[in-house]
Amino acid sequence: MVIKLFSSRSKILSLQILPKFQIYRNFCDNVLPKTKSSLPEYNYGLTGKGKSKKRKPQMIPVINGELLFGVHPVTLALNVEKRTFYKLYLQASVNKLSDPHQQIVTLCNEKGITVMPSDKVVLDRLSGNRPHQGVCLDVSSLKVDTLDVDEFRKAYKMSAKESLPIWILLHRIQDPMNFGAILRSCYFLGVDRVIFSQEHSAPLNPVVSKSSSGAMEIVPISATRTEQTLVQMIKTEKKNGWKLIGSVGQEDVGSTSFDSAIPIEQFDATGPTILMIGNEGSGLSDRMLKLCDNLVTIKPKQSNSRPCVDSLNVSVATGILLHSLKKSGNPR
Structure with missing residues (x-):
């Protein structure tokens, strides 16, 4: 469709009415500046x-x-x-x-x-x-160390001379903001190493670095390419003295699968320990739960007999669990 308009000089101007999408494309092609790069x-x-x-x-x-x-x-x-x-x-x-x-x-x-x-x-x-x-x-992107058995063995040997090693295993943490906040707590509370599988996790990108306040740049981090590799490695190192404890939400403790969970303040770390933190929504998978030697939870102070907040953000929960673990495992 064409509409005829009259200019100030009485000349007839033609204006073609284009579909919205075509107008948008014309604007992008003719008005917006051309750049040679595309942002990450x-x-x-x-x-x-x-x-x-x-x-x-x-x-x-x-x-x-x-x-x-x-x-x-x-x-x-x-x-x-x-x-x-x-x-x-x-x-x-x-x-x-x-x-x-x-x-x-x-x-x-x-x-x-x-x-x-x-x-x-x-x-x-x-x-x-x-x-x-x-x-x-x-x-350039941050290169993450490949997790291998040597790291487990070195940490285990050091435990005889110094404080007990505490590692964090992040299981399918997908929100970069949570990932970064966890790394910040790990650095502040002195976690010896953070491990995870790259298969189902958020990548270590600048968003994670910013939300960690830069801790991502300095925290010792190791990863496996697949979850299967990580599982097999954990199974092997459990035989060599490592203990794997899994964190579960208080709302899950009443179910059959989690009836053995204890409040984190009742857990005593007596050897090299790996604390496993589950996905923001679904928590730990059944496969990972079967690997755990113990399950721990954070017991709320508020009574459950009335409506209340029944869970914590995963990064907040990690900080509380770590603080309690460090006090338990390093009394000296």
Whole structure:
């Protein structure tokens, strides 16, 4: 359909009415700027996605790896040097750099990393509209150590000389925010190692690093490619003295499968221990439950005789369980 319009000079103008989709495509093809790069997908379509704001289109720089964002993840990554560094994008509107920002710039200068002053809008795009605190660092992905029996054996030998080793096994944790929060607690409470299977877990990406406040960059982490490999390894190491305890929700304790679960404060760690944390929604699978030597739970203080909150966020529960375990296993 064509509508005829009259301009101020009395000339007839023709306006073709296009379908909505065609108008959108024309806008993208002719108005939005062309860029040579596509942003990494790890910051998009995830739980807790940052808020988007309507802003003018900006040219986005070409990215070589993935983008760490936030002061703590960037600072810790630069200090531990587990990654390859390409370029730092620093918010240009920060006239007087704070001490953390100055420290980042100093580290970049020492390592020969290019510092690129950038507009806040560009940093918002690079971070997926997440809180970047004025810094984004283009880096290679974090390489995770492959879990092998040597790590179990070394930790077991050290237990005779020092405090008992406490490991965390994350079973199918899929929310990157939870994954990061757990890693933060693991670092703060002194977990010796975090292990998991990459088969059904969230990847260790910049979203996890930011939610861990950078702890992902420094916590000892090992993984297997498949869950089957992890299961077989756990079975072997249980014969060599390791104890595997599984965490279950208080709401599950009354069922037949979990009737042996005890409050975490009643559990005493007497040897090298692995605490297994289950998926956010479904918890531990039957396969993993059968591997456990003990089941532990967090008993609520509130009475169950009235409506109440019957569970904890998985990262909060992990912190409580770890704190109790560390007191139990390391009285000295």
